[in-house]
Amino acid sequence: MNLPKNSNLWIGIFLVSAMFLFMLVSFFYLPYDMNEMKMDDRLAGPSREHLLGTDNFGRDILSRVMEGSQTAFTVGFFSVAIGITGGLIIGATAGYIGKWVDEILMRLMDALLAFPGIIIALVLVSIFKPNLTQTIIAIGIFFIPGFARIIRSGFLAYKKADFVIAARHLGAGHLRIIVYHILPNMMSPVIVAASLNFSAAILIEAALSYLGLGVQPPDPSWGRMLNESQSYIHKAPWYALAPGIFITLTVLGFNLLGDGIRDLMARKDYIDAI
Amino acid sequence: MNFVVRRMFTFFLTLIFVVFLSFCAFRIIPGNPALAILGTEATPAQLEALNKKLGADKPLIEQFGSWMINVLHFDFGESLRFSEPVLSLIISRSSVTFSLAIIALIITVVTAIPLGMLAAKSKGKTMDFLISIITQIGLSVPSFWSGILLILIFGFTLNWFSAGGYVPWSKSPFLALRSLFLPSLAIAIPQIAIVVRYLRTTIIEQLNEDYVRTAYSKGLKESTIYFKHVLKNALIPVVTVVGMNFGEILAGSLVIEQVFTLPGFGSLLVSAIGSRDYPLIQGMVLIIAFLVVLVNLIVDLTYRWLDPKMELK
Numbered sequence: 001m002n003l004p005k006n007s008n009l010w011i012g013i014f015l016v017s018a019m020f021l022f023m024l025v026s027f028f029y030l031p032y033d034m035n036e037m038k039m040d041d042r043l044a045g046p047s048r049e050h051l052l053g054t055d056n057f058g059r060d061i062l063s064r065v066m067e068g069s070q071t072a073f074t075v076g077f078f079s080v081a082i083g084i085t086g087g088l089i090i091g092a093t094a095g096y097i098g099k100w101v102d103e104i105l106m107r108l109m110d111a112l113l114a115f116p117g118i119i120i121a122l123v124l125v126s127i128f129k130p131n132l133t134q135t136i137i138a139i140g141i142f143f144i145p146g147f148a149r150i151i152r153s154g155f156l157a158y159k160k161a162d163f164v165i166a167a168r169h170l171g172a173g174h175l176r177i178i179v180y181h182i183l184p185n186m187m188s189p190v191i192v193a194a195s196l197n198f199s200a201a202i203l204i205e206a207a208l209s210y211l212g213l214g215v216q217p218p219d220p221s222w223g224r225m226l227n228e229s230q231s232y233i234h235k236a237p238w239y240a241l242a243p244g245i246f247i248t249l250t251v252l253g254f255n256l257l258g259d260g261i262r263d264l265m266a267r268k269d270y271i272d273a274i
Numbered sequence: 275m276n277f278v279v280r281r282m283f284t285f286f287l288t289l290i291f292v293v294f295l296s297f298c299a300f301r302i303i304p305g306n307p308a309l310a311i312l313g314t315e316a317t318p319a320q321l322e323a324l325n326k327k328l329g330a331d332k333p334l335i336e337q338f339g340s341w342m343i344n345v346l347h348f349d350f351g352e353s354l355r356f357s358e359p360v361l362s363l364i365i366s367r368s369s370v371t372f373s374l375a376i377i378a379l380i381i382t383v384v385t386a387i388p389l390g391m392l393a394a395k396s397k398g399k400t401m402d403f404l405i406s407i408i409t410q411i412g413l414s415v416p417s418f419w420s421g422i423l424l425i426l427i428f429g430f431t432l433n434w435f436s437a438g439g440y441v442p443w444s445k446s447p448f449l450a451l452r453s454l455f456l457p458s459l460a461i462a463i464p465q466i467a468i469v470v471r472y473l474r475t476t477i478i479e480q481l482n483e484d485y486v487r488t489a490y491s492k493g494l495k496e497s498t499i500y501f502k503h504v505l506k507n508a509l510i511p512v513v514t515v516v517g518m519n520f521g522e523i524l525a526g527s528l529v530i531e532q533v534f535t536l537p538g539f540g541s542l543l544v545s546a547i548g549s550r551d552y553p554l555i556q557g558m559v560l561i562i563a564f565l566v567v568l569v570n571l572i573v574d575l576t577y578r579w580l581d582p583k584m585e586l587k
Contacts, residue, residue, distance in 0.1 A: 107287050108291065110284065111288045111291035118529070119525065119559060119562055122544075122547060122555075122559075123555070123559055125547065126299075126547040126550070126552075126555050206418075207417075207418060207529045210416075212544075213544070223418075226419055230533070233430065237426055240422050240426070243419075244415075244416065244419035244422070247419065248411070248414050248416070248419070251415075252411060255410060255413055
């Protein structure tokens with residue numbers, strides 16, 4: 001079989017843009033109000049009126065899944081943003097200063113990595129009341145050590161590079177060296193990690209919301225829909241299918257995108273090396 | 275030796291930090307922990323009594339000191355809701371969670387090794403492509419959803435396995451396995467995907483080594499080369515991957531226990547969070563993190579022992 005070059009990247013781009021479009025549409029158009037209950041249509045199967053059927057309150061599942069995509073993308077975007085920001089501050093400090101600062105910060109990151117992601121989230125949720133913001137912060141904190149490691153190792157690799165030393169001798173300040181000379185070299189691993197963490201964020205949010213400890217009503221969430229669907233699994237299996245398929249496709253999209261970009265960069269480095 | 279000493283040092287440092295974090299988590303509750311537990315309708319006398327019980331009336335430094343000392347004596351406090359020591363509660367729930375983790379690990383190894391070898395052997399061919407699609411999907415499916423689907427297919431429709439609930443091993447090993455197999459499979463699916471991808475890469479790397487060419491030119495059979503030479507070397511990094519994912523397996527079982535209504539760590543922790551049982555939450559977080567740190571240490575040391583060439587980066 002002849003495989004297209006880097007099919008991961010193209011399928012990833014396709015899935016992510018399709019899901020992004022799906023989310024954008026949900027801002028302007030929903031087939032039904034997502035909270036509109038029709039008691040006569042409870043747990044109705046997929047039909048022309050309700051493409052994905054209805055839930056136990058007679059609410060349109062398609063509309064709820066569409067609304068849920070907004071939550072998934074919000075959580076993914078902001079938690080990755082927190083992870084990159086925190087990781088940049090810690091990783092740059094550790095990598096640029098080095099010595100004992102590096103040692104302390106990195107041991108701290110190791111310790112943070114020892115906690116499984118969902119445990120950190122559960123602790124934060126148990127301290128504060130679970131809601132969308134808490135969920136984002138909890139997942140974001142979990143991402144910080146990973147980004148910090150990537151950025152630190154980049155600094156270690158580049159801070160003694162010829163072009164950095166040249167810039168220093170030309171009189172460039174620390175901030176200028178970091179922002180203009182070192183950071184641009186780290187774009188590709190950070191983008192790859194961002195894409196892979198985006199999908200991890202969606203998975204953790206869904207798991208937390210499934211446990212009832214993530215996004216709370218009235219904010220819609222795919223994870224909570226799955227929780228609600230489980231009680232009706234033998235009567236209305238389609239209810240459990242729709243949110244799960246959307247989670248899987250979105251996560252798959254970001255995973256493939258991340259892998260695809262990594263392959264692309266590997267090839268580019270290879271070509272550059274020649 | 276140097277490596278072992280350094281690794282142990284990091285291990286103890288991480289442990290102290292873990293103890294500190296679990297302490298902090300409990301103290302940064304906005305306002306007063308007793309107030310958070312009892313609610314605003316509690317009388318001042320009730321609040322004072324609970325504060326005293328939690329030790330929250332003493333200075334922070336003293337609280338941390340006594341938490342440290344208690345932890346060293348394996349005393350993690352007493353659950354507010356169950357009025358039982360945290361440690362004995364956790365031990366009573368551990369058989370479910372550990373069984374899940376171990377069965378998931380066995381499923382992972384048994385499935386991933388043949389699949390990884392198959393993918394590496396058919397590199398670039400249809401089979402490789404198919405396996406890579408399956409692993410990509412395996413990485414993307416939320417484990418609790420695959421759990422729900424497994425219940426739907428094998429629990430309700432085919433009725434091969436129980437759809438939830440737990441039968442203790444002591445009662446009937448067969449029924450226990452029947453109640454634990456589906457949840458373990460749900461936990462194992464993403465792990466299988468990770469190991470297959472990893473194994474494929476390491477096997478392909480090994481196949482390019484000189485010793486493989488030598489083995490071929492000696493006239494050894496392909497199966498001998500694969501099983502006796504390549505797999506042996508390719509498995510070393512896999513040990514690390516599996517070990518490092520122990521935390522993920524444990525976290526996965528926390529969620530999966532809810533799907534299959536199993537009485538393990540997950541249900542204990544979720545109910546502790548629901549009832550704001552802070553001593554129990556604190557103790558559980560500490561013990562789970564301790565287990566993960568300990569397994570990571572063991573894996574690092576095993577890796578070093580399996581492959582003495584490995585230099586610590």
